[in-house]
Amino acid sequence: MNRLFSAWPLAAMLAGALLVSTSALADDNKCTIATKPESVVGKACASGGRKEAKKLMKEIVKKAKEKGTKFQCDGCHKNMDSSMELSKDAKADFKKLLMAAGV
Numbered sequence: 588m589n590r591l592f593s594a595w596p597l598a599a600m601l602a603g604a605l606l607v608s609t610s611a612l613a614d615d616n617k618c619t620i621a622t623k624p625e626s627v628v629g630k631a632c633a634s635g636g637r638k639e640a641k642k643l644m645k646e647i648v649k650k651a652k653e654k655g656t657k658f659q660c661d662g663c664h665k666n667m668d669s670s671m672e673l674s675k676d677a678k679a680d681f682k683k684l685l686m687a688a689g690v
């Protein structure tokens with residue numbers, strides 16, 4: 588019984604170390620703009636970081652295109668590098684994009 592319990596702190600430490608190292612690795616995958624988990628993109632960011640957000644944005648852009656409204660990534664993102672900087676109309680345009688895509 589005692590031995591079983593004494594193994595717990597070690598297990599917890601190992602799990603903690605794993606968590607710390609994976610989040611450090613995932614840093615460049617971390618969203619810096621869509622940080623609100625209640626937004627559509629924020630949700631994707633929360634579950635899979637930028638990778639997931641990119642997938643989602645592509646999906647939305649594709650849907651909008653199918654419905655006849657064309658948007659391009661660089662129409663809203665001044666930078667497609669690590670900053671993903673938004674242009675000044677991006678937020679307003681994004682609403683239009685979501686409407687057009689019917690998301």
Ligand code: HEC
Binds near residue numbers: 641682
């Ligand atoms: C109509 C404007 C618009 C278009 C087109 C657009 N985006 Fe975005 N994107 C945004 C906005 C606005 C946000 C921030 C959303 C938020 O804050 O919830 C965002 C967020 C992101 C993020 C998360 C960035 C971060 O660090 O939080 C990624 C990744 C992204 N977009 C990739 C893309 C890709 C790839 C495309 C092309 C397929 C694309 N976007 C097209 C407006 C746009």
